[in-house]
Amino acid sequence: MKYNKTAMTKLINEHRELHDELKRIKKDMGLEKNLAIKALYHSAVAEEGPYMKEYQELERNQ
Template sequence: MKYTKSTMLKLVNEERELHDELKRIKSEMGLEKNLALKALYHSTVADGGRYQERYQELDR
């Protein structure tokens, strides 16, 4: 599975929990949005993460 910024943004906009987590990552780690989005992808989507199936649906 490959990271796609546009797909990840769609997922974050649809899932309130991910939206809040993105804000938390940006704030706590001082990351810009693009890097925080990648971090969120690797922690919640990639390699069998909780949102992997939903991400794959959006990516089609």
């Protein structure tokens, strides 16, 4: 499974907790938005993360 910015952005927009986590990552780590989204992907989606199935579904529907 590869990182897809469009699918990840849709997933963040559909889940308030991911949106809040993105804001926290940006603030705490001082990352720009694109890097924070990648970090969130690796923590919440990749490697059997809790949002992996939803992410895969979004990728298929693009």
